[in-house]
Amino acid sequence: MKLTSYHWKRIAGSAASLLLPAIALAADEPPAPVLNSGNTAWLLTSTALVLFMTIPGLSLFYGGMVRAKNVLSVLMQCFAITALVTVLWTIYGYSFAFTDGGGLNAFIGGAQKLFLLGIDVNSLNNTIPETVYLVFQMTFAIITPALIIGAFAERMKFSAMMIFMTLWFTLVYVPVCHWVWGNGWLSGLGVLDFAGGTVVHINAGIAGLITALVLGKRKGYPTTHMPPHNLPFTVIGAGMLWVGWFGFNAGSATAADGIAGMAMAVTQIATATAALAWMIVEWITHGKASALGIVTGAVAGLVAITPASGTVGPTGALAIGLVSGIGCFWGATTLKRKMGYDDSLDAFGVHGIGGIIGAILTAPFSATSLGGSGFAKGVETLADQMSAQLIGVGATIVYCAIITFILLKVIGLFTSLRVDLEQETVGLDLSLHDERGYNL
Numbered sequence: 001m002k003l004t005s006y007h008w009k010r011i012a013g014s015a016a017s018l019l020l021p022a023i024a025l026a027a028d029e030p031p032a033p034v035l036n037s038g039n040t041a042w043l044l045t046s047t048a049l050v051l052f053m054t055i056p057g058l059s060l061f062y063g064g065m066v067r068a069k070n071v072l073s074v075l076m077q078c079f080a081i082t083a084l085v086t087v088l089w090t091i092y093g094y095s096f097a098f099t100d101g102g103g104l105n106a107f108i109g110g111a112q113k114l115f116l117l118g119i120d121v122n123s124l125n126n127t128i129p130e131t132v133y134l135v136f137q138m139t140f141a142i143i144t145p146a147l148i149i150g151a152f153a154e155r156m157k158f159s160a161m162m163i164f165m166t167l168w169f170t171l172v173y174v175p176v177c178h179w180v181w182g183n184g185w186l187s188g189l190g191v192l193d194f195a196g197g198t199v200v201h202i203n204a205g206i207a208g209l210i211t212a213l214v215l216g217k218r219k220g221y222p223t224t225h226m227p228p229h230n231l232p233f234t235v236i237g238a239g240m241l242w243v244g245w246f247g248f249n250a251g252s253a254t255a256a257d258g259i260a261g262m263a264m265a266v267t268q269i270a271t272a273t274a275a276l277a278w279m280i281v282e283w284i285t286h287g288k289a290s291a292l293g294i295v296t297g298a299v300a301g302l303v304a305i306t307p308a309s310g311t312v313g314p315t316g317a318l319a320i321g322l323v324s325g326i327g328c329f330w331g332a333t334t335l336k337r338k339m340g341y342d343d344s345l346d347a348f349g350v351h352g353i354g355g356i357i358g359a360i361l362t363a364p365f366s367a368t369s370l371g372g373s374g375f376a377k378g379v380e381t382l383a384d385q386m387s388a389q390l391i392g393v394g395a396t397i398v399y400c401a402i403i404t405f406i407l408l409k410v411i412g413l414f415t416s417l418r419v420d421l422e423q424e425t426v427g428l429d430l431s432l433h434d435e436r437g438y439n440l
Contacts, residue, residue: 061233
């Protein structure tokens with residue numbers, strides 16, 4: 001039989017129909033990730049900046065605010081936590097935070113990468129080496145428990161602190177990190193937390209408040225005057241935090257792109273606004289503006305813009321900075337005084353309240369009508385985004401508060417949580433470390 005042009009067309013059509021599924025399947029497959037040297041360079045830089053925030057930034061910021069007899073204890077705690085969390089993150093933290101947990105994935109990750117098994121020089125996370133990504137995330141895991149130090153400074157035993165931080169990292173930080181950044185249930189709800197409003201700051205602030213309440217007040221508080229012993233340390237530390245925070249927020253874009261650029265811009269704007277807001281309110285309230293006040297206000301602004309830094313614009317940054325500067329001033333002064341708890345260095349007043357303010361205000365100021373880049377994927381209305389943010393804030397507060405309280409009570413069954421009266425009087429530097437911060 002002679003094949004006509006009609007037959008050839010039918011044959012060609014049949015052949016094409018056989019190939020279409022394969023062609024469609026190939027089209028559906030995402031392209032293989034390719035390393036981007038620019039993105040890698042930026043995340044390497046950001047990783048160093050975030051580690052710089054803890055040692056020496058937070059160490060000096062907190063160290064300057066305690067009394068001279070306790071300065072080394074604060075620096076020692078920051079340094080020890082950095083080493084401790086690095087090891088724990090390597091063994092199991094990264095795996096349970098950032099891998100697929102199968103049927104339990106909504107709540108916790110899996111064990112596929114325990115001891116970082118399977119990660120080598122060729123492993124990629126999108127366009128950057130996975131080694132760089134995991135160390136970048138490690139620096140967040142380091143600074144979060146270190147922030148809690150500010151609430152119990154000058155009275156917690158070093159041994160109890162190390163046990164508590166090990167358990168808190170394992171049972172609070174890692175799960176909450178997975179919920180938000182590891183494709184867990186809060187991520188599925190559309191919670192926006194670009195760089196750690198819930199994971200880092202609300203978590204640390206609530207843990208700090210619970211720890212301060214369980215441990216009780218420092219000897220002599222609040223009748224005894226306990227001024228910072230070295231405010232230049234604190235101002236220098238705050239400056240280091242401000243600079244390092246660009247790695248914290250802009251680095252969370254994990255790319256050298258426009259999102260990172262906007263994150264850097266809004267971080268600067270919110271921080272400056274909050275510093276001025278705190279300074280002005282303090283000036284009006286007390287008649288003078290203090291160095292401690294303006295740097296604390298700056299940190300409040302850094303905290304509040306953190307969850308919003310990837311989705312809000314300059315207008316949102318101004319608003320978040322203003323509200324956080326005023327709100328955290330109220331939390332660190334009026335609220336603490338009325339409630340009577342001894343949050344030594346205002347970990348809850350700045351990080352807890354600042355994190356809550358930032359997480360909630362992320363919703364309205366992410367709207368494109370207010371200069372933001374839009375709501376979370378799948379979220380269409382402000383009401384839905386606000387609902388997601390409130391659920392994220394509430395879940396973090398409740399979970400962190402309950403587990404932190406239980407951990408402290410259980411540890412207290414086996415060892416005392418705080419130093420005795422004589423050790424507290426002498427100071428933690430000598431009584432716990434047999435060293436002095438100063439030998440004048």
